[in-house]
Amino acid sequence: MPKYMFVYRGCENCHEPEEMQKFMQLWMDWIQVGEEAGWLIDKGDGLEPDGAIVNPDLSITDGPFAESKELVGGYSMVEAANIAAAIELAKGSPIAVSGGTVEVRALANVEMANE
């Protein structure tokens, strides 16, 4: 079964205190459903807004990048029959229903390299 990465962006109201609790509950429910059904292979995590970029010349640009709405806020990994099925799973994600976007990307096959 193909694996897909969900790349989360721009979930601004997830960080409002009053929304946070509601969001955490939705998130935990979603994880439970996905793990029981077997399609959630890695619930993933949020990523802290500060970070660094290592450039091709090995120089380092420090974050934070928090002002960018393009900032990757977190990720999960799912398994689905095809991209259409993965999109349906993404629609159920608490990120999408909380005002963020979910980018759905197939993992390129590198099993060979991992052997």
Added chain:
Amino acid sequence: MDRFMFLQRGGCEDPPELTAQQMEAGMKAWMDWVKNGTEEGWLVDPGSPLSKTGVVVNPDMSVTDGPFAESKEFVGGYTVVEAPDMAAACELAKQTIKLAGGGKIEVRKFANAGE
């Protein structure tokens, strides 16, 4: 030890034509990197490149089709490492760039949400 995600930024715009020999050497370098990282314990997940196409699910449940390869925010692949701090994680990213002969890596600390 903290976990960090490497997000490879930008696609390989002009992939060089490789001979079978160069490809084999590249694959071997990659496998050695995975082996070293696993043995030394800092490589949590060698990760994977992500396919160039994909979709974005928006908060209103509309779906925007990719590809996004032209975007500078394009995530080309990911890797998960473990390091004592951001500076050490950046050193591992430098190693990766040297091995790959180029590229740009965004280094982001895991938020450990819900842990």
